[in-house]
Amino acid sequence: MKTHRQEIIRLLEQGSLSARDLSRALSIREKEVYDHLQHVRRSMAGQGRKLVVRPFACLNCGYVFKERQRFTRPGRCPQCRETYLEEPLYALE
Numbered sequence: 001m002k003t004h005r006q007e008i009i010r011l012l013e014q015g016s017l018s019a020r021d022l023s024r025a026l027s028i029r030e031k032e033v034y035d036h037l038q039h040v041r042r043s044m045a046g047q048g049r050k051l052v053v054r055p056f057a058c059l060n061c062g063y064v065f066k067e068r069q070r071f072t073r074p075g076r077c078p079q080c081r082e083t084y085l086e087e088p089l090y091a092l093e
């Protein structure tokens, strides 16, 4: 039986997925996916690999949350104050 973390790594090796995709695939909450992703990022770095994140982006003005280190959803766009955001995608390099 694989752990959720191993399963996330396996899925991301096959292509880019959002936290929602991962939560559905593993039948766990998105919040748990974010916790796992933090560990995945750390363990990948130790192996000379990289968790690549296409960050949150504002669907209203196009602002990209490039500097964001946390995985959880930002409250609103700092530029236009909208809350309608494009979900990030994760992949392994």
Ligand SMILES: [Zn+2]
Residues within 6 Å of the ligand: 058, 059, 060, 061, 062, 063, 077, 078, 079, 080, 081, 082
């Ligand atoms: Zn915006």
